[in-house]
Amino acid sequence: MTDLATLYDTDYAQWAQRNAELLRERRFEELDIAHLLEELSDMSKSDRRELHSRLLVLLAHLLKWEFQYPLLADRWREFDGRSWRSTIVEQREQLADLLRQSSGLQSAVDEAIADAYPVAVRLAHKETRLPKTTFPEVCPYSREQVFDDDFYPEAQ
Known part of the structure; x- marks a missing residue:
């Protein structure tokens, strides 16, 4: 095991800094290639997991907005969906930032x-405890709608 490989296990920050120095100096033969590849792969996986997670929350809230909000608003006049709107706004902002x-x-x-x-x-x-059959089998929202700050689905 090389010194850099050992450093990876004992001091990650120093390992990363040392690899960056070696890259800047074009000393490629000294790089800890195995761990660099692992880290790059994990970064991509992490971004994809975050994309999936944020879309999941956003889509669930768009569905609740479309299919449950009208029911609750009819029952309780004071229900305005403010927390759902906040979550939708937050997820869209975080997704835009992630994609930037x-x-x-x-x-x-x-x-x-x-x-x-x-x-x-x-x-x-x-x-919501609404039957699963309440919701469309395929996502009813286009990519543009999912990311559109002004889009809030209307009740069917």
Whole structure:
């Protein structure tokens, strides 16, 4: 095991700094390639997990807005969906920020929406106690609508 590989296990910050120095100096043969590849792979996985997680929450709240909000607003005049709106706004902001920082994720958005949607339906079903059949089988929102700050679905 090289000194850098050992450093990876004992002082990650110093390991990262040393690898950066070696890259700047173009001393490629001294790099800890195995751990660098592992870290780069994990970074991509982490960004994709965050994309999926934030889309899941956003889609679940859009579903609740569309299918439960009208029911609650009719029953309780004081219910205005403020907390749901806050969550929708927050998730859209966080997603926009994530996509600005990791623009390579843009190509994964459509697939991530499709993957997150069934989980969002399960979450909306559990939180609202509405039958699963209440919600469309396929995501009813376009990519543009999901990210549009002014889009809030209307009751069916």
